[in-house]
Amino acid sequence: MASDYDGVLAPLVDVPSEAVPQPGAAEALARLAAAPGVTVALVSGRGLADLQRTSGLTGELRWIGSHGAEFDGPLTGELAERRDALAARFADLVAGTPGARLEVKPAAVAVHVRQVTDRPAAAALLAAAGALVDPSLTVKPGKDVLEVAVTDADKGSALRRLAAELGAAGVLYLGDDVTDEDAFRALGADDVTVKIGEGVTAAAHRVPDPAAAVQLLEFLADALA
Structure with missing residues (x-):
């Protein structure tokens, strides 16, 4: 279960x-x-x-x-470095949208827009974040969030x-x-x-x-x- x-x-x-x-x-x-x-x-x-x-x-x-x-445990050092580099790419983008939040997870970086009152701006932020993703990363869209993982x-x-x-x-x-x-x-x-x-x-x-x-x-x- x-x-x-x-x-x-x-x-x-x-x-x-x-x-x-x-x-x-x-x-x-x-x-x-x-x-x-x-x-x-x-x-x-x-x-x-x-x-x-x-x-x-x-x-x-x-x-x-x-x-x-x-x-079976935490990620390797190489994957953690890729995650941190991705977080740095997203940081300025998220900072420009009031209410948005950047979450750094063990295997991914997530852009949260649940608290963004300007809904068009929230949608634009998620679209802009998605445009920064290269093919080696895995996109996991969710409810008011775009998560980008460094593993598949x-x-x-x-x-x-x-x-x-x-x-x-x-x-x-x-x-x-x-x-x-x-x-x-x-x-x-x-x-x-x-x-x-x-x-x-x-x-x-x-x-x-x-x-x-x-x-x-x-x-x-x-x-x-």
Whole structure:
């Protein structure tokens, strides 16, 4: 059982560090992780350290960060240098748009425009940032954010890797954003994919919001019990 964090287990907020888990989420995940034969994984675009610190979640969980780039540990020095060079290219661009924020992650740089009140300016900033990206980088657009990664890892390949490692009979994945579509498309007909919220999706199922996602997890925990 794998899930994205922001927008699924925690409501989307303007300040990422304030994205606390939806009430009941921690308890439901703990119950699922304790069920025989079940592995629970968090699969996020956040860096692993940020994900663990912000969520406050503990217990028998598998952690996959940076869209799968942080699977067995932090990035190598060479990739970190490429990330820092990319951040320097974006810094002046972001500074010129009030409300915009530059986030430097372990494997990527993200331009956030959720707090930009001038929406045309927000769209222009994302377009300008995208124009600076060269073919060696991986663009991961999202909700009011453009993330540019220095690796080609994605949530779908990370989930397949984890499932193979575990010898999993099936995978359930919950996601809400554009980058979660990689996971939905990567999973097979015997797996279960759930989109949280509105929007076009490759997922087979949908629930409206994080509160409903927690209800789904509680239903599963009850069934397994």
